[in-house]
Amino acid sequence: MKVGILGTGDMGKPLVRRLLKENIPVYIKKKIYDPGQRVTKSLKKAGAVVLDTIFEVGKAVDVIITELPKSPISPVLEEIILGEKGLLKSMSPGNIIIEAGNTSPTVTKKLAAACKEKDIGFLDAPMSGGPQGAASGNLTIFVGGDKSHLEKVMPILEKCGSIHHFGGPGAGQTAKLANNMIVAINLAGLSEALVFAKKMGVDIKLLFEGLCKGAANSWVLQNYGNDIIQRNIDKVDEENRHSSILDIDGRDRQLFWALDLGSKIDVPLPITMAAHELYKMARAAGKRGINESVTKYLEDLAGVKVEG
Numbered sequence: 001m002k003v004g005i006l007g008t009g010d011m012g013k014p015l016v017r018r019l020l021k022e023n024i025p026v027y028i029k030k031k032i033y034d035p036g037q038r039v040t041k042s043l044k045k046a047g048a049v050v051l052d053t054i055f056e057v058g059k060a061v062d063v064i065i066t067e068l069p070k071s072p073i074s075p076v077l078e079e080i081i082l083g084e085k086g087l088l089k090s091m092s093p094g095n096i097i098i099e100a101g102n103t104s105p106t107v108t109k110k111l112a113a114a115c116k117e118k119d120i121g122f123l124d125a126p127m128s129g130g131p132q133g134a135a136s137g138n139l140t141i142f143v144g145g146d147k148s149h150l151e152k153v154m155p156i157l158e159k160c161g162s163i164h165h166f167g168g169p170g171a172g173q174t175a176k177l178a179n180n181m182i183v184a185i186n187l188a189g190l191s192e193a194l195v196f197a198k199k200m201g202v203d204i205k206l207l208f209e210g211l212c213k214g215a216a217n218s219w220v221l222q223n224y225g226n227d228i229i230q231r232n233i234d235k236v237d238e239e240n241r242h243s244s245i246l247d248i249d250g251r252d253r254q255l256f257w258a259l260d261l262g263s264k265i266d267v268p269l270p271i272t273m274a275a276h277e278l279y280k281m282a283r284a285a286g287k288r289g290i291n292e293s294v295t296k297y298l299e300d301l302a303g304v305k306v307e308g
Helices: 012-021 037-046 054-060 074-082 105-117 130-136 147-157 171-199 204-212 219-230 251-264 270-284 293-302
Strands: 003-006 026-029 049-051 063-066 096-099 121-124 139-145 161-167
Touching: 003 012, 003 054, 012 026, 012 037, 012 130, 026 054, 037 049, 049 054, 063 074, 074 105, 096 105, 096 147, 105 121, 105 171, 105 251, 121 147, 121 171, 130 139, 139 147, 139 171, 147 161, 161 171, 171 204, 171 219, 171 251, 171 270, 171 293, 204 219, 251 270, 270 293
Parallel strands: 003 026, 003 063, 026 049, 063 096, 096 121, 139 161
Antiparallel strands: 121 139
């Protein structure tokens, strides 16, 4: 089974390498939402087939995985799938599109309906676990869509991580959105607590070690804590120098999807709303970084620096 991956940035690049190691043929498009020419060359050297257009990739493969940046990509994703030279124009009936990035469940349902009209399978399968999980095959994959489509691509997804099917189209993105709400809220709370402790004169490195051994320990603390303290954004390797990891954090945009849907079904989301505003203020203030933007914003307000 031939697989096309559109989007070879922080998640897509290790995903390509992972599938190649499992002897799965992988096709990518030159310079589409990736860190640049160096990544394309390195993936080609690793064994990926590089084609010039989305149309060509769709024509060549059985399965497409879209892994686009976390910033608002719904219009881009719609153009890739529904556009005049998009996937629905080049893929054959029976082929499958796997939407693996973060997208609004509303958009996902629209894309699934359009694919069904063309007899092309569609799964929303956002992945959690970061680049490390993508490289090691230890992602958690939240799947929505037809079970028959999932069974067909199971040999591919099994190489990437553990698979959890939540229901029809949009269910995977809804589950991942719940995951992202928890992560974003946890990360905002961590940032606030570290800035508070620093202002009180506590050694942040010692605090971090203690937190990792206590009741406050969490996946977010373990995986994002060092980014906040060490500001690893400044140590990104050259290959990733122009990737989305350097973008201004856009978690508020994802949280807005939850707030919008929550208002439609009359579910109050007060904590999500508070986190949404905090991330939005940090982004509006120009605070950059994949995990430390809120920390930087709160540091300015408090007049301290957490980084050590």
